[in-house]
Amino acid sequence: MKQPIIQVQQLVKKYGSFEAVKGISFDVMEGEIFGLLGPNGAGKSTTLEILETLREKTAGSVWIDGLSIDTDPATIKSRIGIQLQTAGFYPGLTLLELIRLFNGLYGTNADPQELLAQVQLTDKANATVKALSGGQKQRFAIATTRINQPRIIFLDEPSTGLDPQARRSLWELIRSIQKNGTTIVLTTHYMEEAEYLCNRVAIMDQGKIIAIDTPDNLIDALLKTGFERKKELKQAGLEDVFIQLTGHGIDTNTTEPVNT
Ligand code: ADP
Ligand code: MG
Secondary structure: OOOEEEEEEEEEEEEOOEEEEEEEEEEEEOOOEEEEEOOOOOOHHHHHHHHOOOOOOOEEEEEEOOEEOOOOHHHHHHHEEEOOOHHHOOOOOEHHHHHHHHHHHHOOOOOHHHHHHHOOOHHHOOOEHHHOOHHHHHHHHHHHHOOOOOOEEEEEOOOOOOOHHHHHHHHHHHHHHHHOOOEEEEEEOOHHHHHHHOOEEEEEEOOEEEEEEOHHHHHHHHHHOOOOOOOOOOOOOHHHHHHHHHOOOOOHHHHOOOOO
16 A cells, blocks of 8 residues: 655635635645646645745645645755746756756756656757657757656646647656656646546635545546436547647657667
8 A cells, every 4th residue: 555645734825815725634645646727816826836835825734745735945945846847947057067067056966867858858868848848848958857757746736738739748757657666746727637547636715625535536436426428439539630730740849669
């Protein structure tokens, strides 16, 4: 039986008198991909930033890898990987220079070439961030979360704004990171992304968790209520059509399979 690596109990966040997170509780198990789903404004980023020790909570308790965010934020920071918004990277530095910079900041000694190889960016080592495509930027942002060999990485809407090819390439990357034993917590408002990637999901709405389970169990529970899709179920969607038609060669840097 897997152990919880993150435990959240009765977490509350108020911005002034507005309660953005209303007493949520959940566990994340070691090694799983856990999704926080919900519409804009649900409280996903607020929750993630509190878990990352970047934002103060109002009430409740959070343990990360057995440590309380109240007493051990520095140790927690050394064990987690945080995806920074790509806009935060110095746009004029090359990927190699940025990784060296992060190594200096973290006090780590990660091999830049190895990190770039893991995200299929070996040939971009001497390119600047501003010269990368959207999908390449996101893959680089994920590479930087791994510099300190974290036990858990947090990704806030990693695939927002990406085209379908780049999104699927990112999904394969996230799965390959899970295969290495890393726990992943991500937010998304793309349900097909959650269904494909996440072992379990929590659905958030207006600061509350309204459902939490595996995607399969949530779908089965809905079907038991007698729910039926209006349209005949097909084995492929329009996105599959798009990828089949345009898939190979549009942006080879985002379509290569990820080796683990
Ligand atoms: P999500 O990531 O699910 O879109 P957020 O956590 O960003 O949601 O925001 C949840 C709610 O809290 C929203 O109503 C948002 O407007 C509000 N909010 C977020 N950050 C702040 C802030 N710094 N000050 C005041 N309100 C905020
Ligand atoms: Mg958000």
